[in-house]
Amino acid sequence: MNTTLRRAVIATAAVSMALSMAACGKAGGSKTSAADVSNGFRIGLALPENQTARYESVDRPKIEAKLHELCPKCQVDYENAAQNANTQQQQVDTLINDGDKVIILDSVDFKAIQPSVEKAHNKGVKIVAYDRLAQGPIDAYTSFDNTQVGKQQGQALLQAMGSKASPSSQIVMVNGDKGDPNAAQFKAGAHSVLDGKIKITSEFDTNGWLANNANNEVSGAISRIGGSNIAAVYSANDGMAAGIISALQSAHISPLPPVGGQDAQLDGVQRVLAGTQAYTIYKPYKDEADTAAQMAIDVATGKSVSTADTKVDSATTKGIPAKLIPTSIMTDKNIQQTVIAGGLFTVGQLCTQQYASDCVKAGLK
Known part of the structure; x- marks a missing residue:
């Protein structure tokens, strides 16, 4: 092969390689491919704090239960930032580096977390904003109105x-x-x-x-x-x-x-x-948790967000697929019709010895 022909072959090979790398996303193939429920994949769950009782006692177990129902082979990686924005940034970065395909994120500080959300987006990791709408390229969002x-x-x-x-x-x-x-x-x-x-x-x-x-x-x-x-x-x-x-x-x-x-x-x-x-x-936290889990599976597997029925805007991102769950006022007159009927608490959990007489007055049995 003469020198001119050899140079042409090398140049052609170099262009072909460059095009191949571009087709895979960023250099080094940093973007992740769509997940597959049949094989399972890693899902991150990043909650903001543990001072408010709901996160550890309600949100975490309900989200994890729904995720395992929808994707039995999926692994859920849980993090709680204990109300520290810097800690949450580190936790989200860890979830990205560990290969999680999607992260359900309840941000400590919706502005401070933006660089981590952008990093996830650049790596092809999907973000479902849970309860609080974080800034950055969010893929789906569920909360209450x-x-x-x-x-x-x-x-x-x-x-x-x-x-x-x-x-x-x-x-x-x-x-x-x-x-x-x-x-x-x-x-x-x-x-x-x-x-x-x-x-x-x-x-x-x-x-x-x-x-x-x-x-x-x-x-x-x-x-x-x-x-x-x-x-x-x-x-x-x-x-x-x-x-x-x-x-x-x-x-x-x-x-x-x-x-x-x-x-x-x-x-x-x-x-x-x-x-x-x-x-x-x-x-109704179960409704919110179930919605977040379904959204996570949908965006991770490349499907449209089936549970979204509206769109919301943040300061940085427009038209985010969203689902807002209705709420209601609870007084001593409708405890049975709200938290008990909704499965949040049982009568036994509410009516401890200290509150036994109050429960009788409220007609809880």
């Missing part, structure tokens, strides 16, 4: 206040974590109902969803406003409601003003039974 949740909280608080709900009545608002996009939606929804109906004398946006932080904020508000002048307290969730009620009790305020939350976590429902908490918002 969080603005509607806030509206329900506001409506329930006014109903609990009854005749005391007037433009001169002073209330305290303890909103959720600044790094959680849902918190801003709860807040907006609540304000749309409460503004003009009552007087919001003190309002706080918290760092984390911690009962201690809420306790400190309300203790300070009691000192400034006077306990007898607080007509009600809005709490963004049940966990913080526990700290708020403790602050009111420590100040010897009696009777307690209405305090509400959301999430229908076990101790919150029991406080509603006992009358120390006025209401909570019941969220």
